[in-house]
Amino acid sequence: MRPIARRQFLKVGALGTGLTLANYLRIHATETPASKKRSAIFIFLEGAPSHQDTFDLKPHAPLEVRGEFQSITTNATGVKICEHLPLLAKRADKFAVIRGITHNVADHGLAKKYLLTGNKASQTISYPEYGSIVSHEYPSEAELPTYVSIDESFVGPGYLGSRYSPLTADKPKHGVPYSVRGVSLEDGLTVEKYKSQKKLLDDLDVAFRGFEDLDDQVRGMDRFSQAAYNIIISPRTRAAFDLSKEKPEESERFGKHEFGQSLLLAARLIEAGVHFVTVRLRPAEFDFDTHSDNFPRLRTLLPPLDRGLAALLDRLKERSLLSSTAIMAAGEFGRTPKINKDGGRDHWARAMCALVAGGDVQGGKVVGETDRTAAEPVSAGFSPDDLAASFFANIGIPPDTEFPSNIGRPITLVRDGSPIRGLF
Structure with missing residues (x-):
C-alpha cells in the first residue's frame, strides 16, 4: 500500500466539517x-x-x-x-x-x-x-x-x-x-445537531465523492468516515478528553x-x-x-x-x-x-x-x-x-x-x- 500524497491529505482535511479524524482513522487501520x-x-x-x-x-x-x-x-x-x-x-x-x-x-x-x-x-x-x-x-x-x-x-x-x-x-x-482536532467539531457544530439531522455522513459522502480511486489508502473512506463519526459521538472517547469531569x-x-x-x-x-x-x-x-x-x-x-x-x-x-x-x-x-x-x-x-x-x-x-x-x-x-x-x-x-x-x-x-x- 503506497503512501498517500500530502496534497491529497490537505484536500481531504479541508472539508469544513471539523472531522479531520476520519483521515487519522483511515491511515491507522491495522488488521491484527x-x-x-x-x-x-x-x-x-x-x-x-x-x-x-x-x-x-x-x-x-x-x-x-x-x-x-x-x-x-x-x-x-x-x-x-x-x-x-x-x-x-x-x-x-x-x-x-x-x-x-x-x-x-x-x-x-x-x-x-x-x-x-x-x-x-x-x-x-x-x-x-x-x-x-x-x-x-x-x-x-x-x-x-x-x-x-x-x-x-x-x-x-x-x-x-x-x-x-x-x-x-x-x-x-x-x-x-x-x-x-478530530474529537471536537468546529464552527459551533455539536454532536447532538449532527446526530439529530444525520448531516455528518451526508456531508462526508459529498465531500469524499471522487476520492475513491486516488490510492489504495483512500479506498474504503466511507468505512473510516463512519468510524470517525463513531469516535466523535462515543461517550468513552469524549469523556477521556474532558478534564472538566475531574x-x-x-x-x-x-x-x-x-x-x-x-x-x-x-x-x-x-x-x-x-x-x-x-x-x-x-x-x-x-x-x-x-x-x-x-x-x-x-x-x-x-x-x-x-x-x-x-x-x-x-x-x-x-x-x-x-x-x-x-x-x-x-x-x-x-x-x-x-x-x-x-x-x-x-x-x-x-x-x-x-x-x-x-x-x-x-x-x-x-x-x-x-x-x-x-x-x-x-x-x-x-x-x-x-x-x-x-x-x-x-x-x-x-x-x-x-x-x-x-x-x-x-x-x-x-x-x-x-x-x-x-x-x-
Missing part, C-alpha cells in the same frame, strides 16, 4: 492486534534539565559545580534527589533513576531525535518515535486513537509511514474548555499549570484505553534550556514537575494501572558540570539521567553512576539506545524486532542498544 499490550507515557522534558540539579546531585563537589541546591533523602534507602522535588522524594519507591546516560550529540534538534527514537539520526533512515512503534504493534479499539501526542509531535512516524502518526492534542489549560481536588492534585493538566489528561487517556501518550511541552511553556539563571528558573520549573509526576504515579497506582503502564521522563541531554558566568549551565551530552517507572521497573533504586562532578559516567554508562531498548522491553516489544521500511529492507527497532541490567 498484538498479543501482549502494555501502555506507556513518555514525558519529554524539552530543553534538557540539569541532571546535577535534579536527580544526580553532587553535594561534595566544588561550589562552582554543585550549585545552590541541596540533596534530600527519599523513602527509598540510599536514594537522594533535589530538595525542590519533595513530593517525588516521598514516592521514590515507585520509580527508578537511571544515571550515567551518555552520548555525543549536544545539538537540541539532533539530540531530541535521538532520545525520542532511541536511534541516532541518520541521513538515509528516518526513525520513528516511540509512540509510532507502539501504534504499529498495539492498535487500539476502533473508537479510540492508538497514540496521542500532547503537544505537537517532533519526530513523527519515520519509516513506518503516516498511518502511525499520533493524534495531536493541544495543551490543556485549567478552567478552559478542552478540544482536540473533581476540583483531583485537578488541584496534579497542579493547575499546563504540565500538571497535561499529565492528568495523559492519565485519563491511558485509563480509557489509549496505548501511548507523549507529553511534550514546547520550550515557550516549560523550558529547561537554562544557559542563564539556572537556579532561579529551576525553582520555578521543578515544583510543577514534582507535583505533576507525583500525582501521576499516585493515580496510576490507585487505579491499579502502574504495573501495566510504563513511564519515562527525560530530556535530550544534561548540562555542564561547571556553572557559567551567567549563572547557567550549557549543553552537556556526556552525562544525563532519566526517571522510569511502571511495568517491570524495580522502584526505589538508582541504576548507573557518574563521577564526582557529574561530568562522565563511571564505567561505560548507558546510551539512549540502551534506554530505548529498556523501554521497549518493558512494554513487551523486543528491541531486536525488525520492521518493514520505505528504504527496501527491514530495519531493527533499536540498532545498537540492550536493556539496562538491574532495572527490572
